[in-house]
Amino acid sequence: MAGYVSDAVIRRLPGYYRxxxxxxxxxxxxxxxxxxxxxxxxxxxxxxxxxxxxxGFGRQGYGYSxxxxxxxxxxxxxxxxxxxMLIVGAGNIGRAIANSNSFEAxxxxxxxxxxxxxxxIGTRIGxxxxxxxxxxxxxxxxxxxxxxxxxxxxxxxxxxxxxxSSYGIEAFWNFAPVDLKLPEGCVLMNVHLExxxxxxxxRMLNKRPR
Amino acid sequence: MAGYVSDAVIRRLPGYYRxxxxxxxxxxxxxxxxxxxxxxxxxxxxxxxxxxxxxGFGRQGYGYSxxxxxxxxxxxxxxxxxxxMLIVGAGNIGRAIANSNSFEAxxxxxxxxxxxxxxxIGTRIGxxxxxxxxxxxxxxxxxxxxxxxxxxxxxxxxxxxxxxSSYGIEAFWNFAPVDLKLPEGCVLMNVHLExxxxxxxxRMLNKRPR
Numbered sequence: 001m002a003g004y005v006s007d008a009v010i011r012r013l014p015g016y017y018r019x020x021x022x023x024x025x026x027x028x029x030x031x032x033x034x035x036x037x038x039x040x041x042x043x044x045x046x047x048x049x050x051x052x053x054x055x056g057f058g059r060q061g062y063g064y065s066x067x068x069x070x071x072x073x074x075x076x077x078x079x080x081x082x083x084x085m086l087i088v089g090a091g092n093i094g095r096a097i098a099n100s101n102s103f104e105a106x107x108x109x110x111x112x113x114x115x116x117x118x119x120x121i122g123t124r125i126g127x128x129x130x131x132x133x134x135x136x137x138x139x140x141x142x143x144x145x146x147x148x149x150x151x152x153x154x155x156x157x158x159x160x161x162x163x164x165s166s167y168g169i170e171a172f173w174n175f176a177p178v179d180l181k182l183p184e185g186c187v188l189m190n191v192h193l194e195x196x197x198x199x200x201x202x203r204m205l206n207k208r209p210r
Numbered sequence: 211m212a213g214y215v216s217d218a219v220i221r222r223l224p225g226y227y228r229x230x231x232x233x234x235x236x237x238x239x240x241x242x243x244x245x246x247x248x249x250x251x252x253x254x255x256x257x258x259x260x261x262x263x264x265x266g267f268g269r270q271g272y273g274y275s276x277x278x279x280x281x282x283x284x285x286x287x288x289x290x291x292x293x294x295m296l297i298v299g300a301g302n303i304g305r306a307i308a309n310s311n312s313f314e315a316x317x318x319x320x321x322x323x324x325x326x327x328x329x330x331i332g333t334r335i336g337x338x339x340x341x342x343x344x345x346x347x348x349x350x351x352x353x354x355x356x357x358x359x360x361x362x363x364x365x366x367x368x369x370x371x372x373x374x375s376s377y378g379i380e381a382f383w384n385f386a387p388v389d390l391k392l393p394e395g396c397v398l399m400n401v402h403l404e405x406x407x408x409x410x411x412x413r414m415l416n417k418r419p420r
Binding site (some may be wrong): 188 | 220221223224225227228229249250251286287288289293302303305306307309310312313316318356357380381383387389395397398399401402403404405406407408409410411412413414415417
């Protein structure tokens with residue numbers, strides 16, 4: 001496997017994985033970089049470049065084996081295993097993630113959801129019961145937790161992340177609109193929904209006229 | 211204002227806007243590129259480069275005026291106005307967005323939510339009543355709709371987007387895990403939640419050891 005790979009390439013990998021999954025379902029065995037590019041709105045040379053970053057997997061003139069490439073990209077992404085997720089915050093976003101089964105289907109299993117609100121603690125969300133934030137330390141000590149989903153208000157997100165990282169959590173999927181400062185060794189993925197809307201607003205204002 | 215601005219710069223603008231809003235709330239009048247960079251985990255020269263893309267707004271040795279820069283970036287993003295949003299799909303994500311008031315607070319107002327499910331049509335989500343998808347054409351004809359939120363299953367997202375664009379909708383905030391093909395003149399922002407989780411998984415696997 002290659003050394004440094006740019007963030008832009010890594011962010012495209014899940015798209016490759018998704019398209020290859022669809023191709024597998026359609027029964028495709030082989031695909032050329034041209035065909036894959038047309039599907040993904042990328043050029044054939046972009047496709048070849050991206051895949052070369054990870055050591056090839058194709059043969060000149062034969063294209064790529066769909067199942068092999070899908071499997072290899074899955075392994076590179078680390079999604080060939082189960083990840084257990086704990087959600088902090090049983091508000092709109094926390095509930096939506098807990099209720100969704102699309103993450104579960106790809107190996108990201110929500111195993112617990114916590115809140116501080118006495119009105120929410122003890123209520124059911126799908127198969128889960130909302131637990132008391134006061135018990136989160138014990139829960140983490142007793143259970144395997146790979147990822148913490150931060151679905152808390154912006155003003156407490158940093159404190160919650162800090163607390164959880166002191167309990168050993170090293171991966172955060174953050175929905176709060178803040179730039180978290182995390183200890184060395186932690187990894188982070190931000191979903192700043194509102195900022196996405198603002199980028200959409202920019203695109204609306206700056207699109208080429210029809 | 212400058213001509214072509216890269217997507218990477220545009221995607222950073224909402225972060226600038228958020229930090230400048232916070233600074234304004236804290237009562238800051240002026241900020242240097244060094245100070246702003248430290249807050250945002252960017253270098254001072256990156257900050258100056260980004261802001262120069264849009265024609266400056268700073269004075270050598272004085273830094274930036276916080277309220278002016280915030281206002282200018284808001285204007286560039288087009289968030290100095292109200293956007294009305296229509297949600298298609300009253301599932302987990304559609305409900306979470308309809309129930310949230312953080313979008314509303316920054317001028318993105320959800321004005322209607324539609325679904326095809328007779329069990330959902332007529333039910334209340336916050337201040338809204340879920341409407342019948344069969345009535346969406348009439349609704350769009352009679353009301354100002356700036357943005358359509360696609361919170362529908364992947365297998366129908368393309369068809370729904372096509373239908374709505376034929377009714378004149380030109381901006382889509384898409385939560386379905388598909389690469390939509392939209393007519394010329396349409397703009398799109400994707401939120402592929404599951405793909406973000408996969409990138410997080412990659413980062414977990416490839417982080418430098420503590």
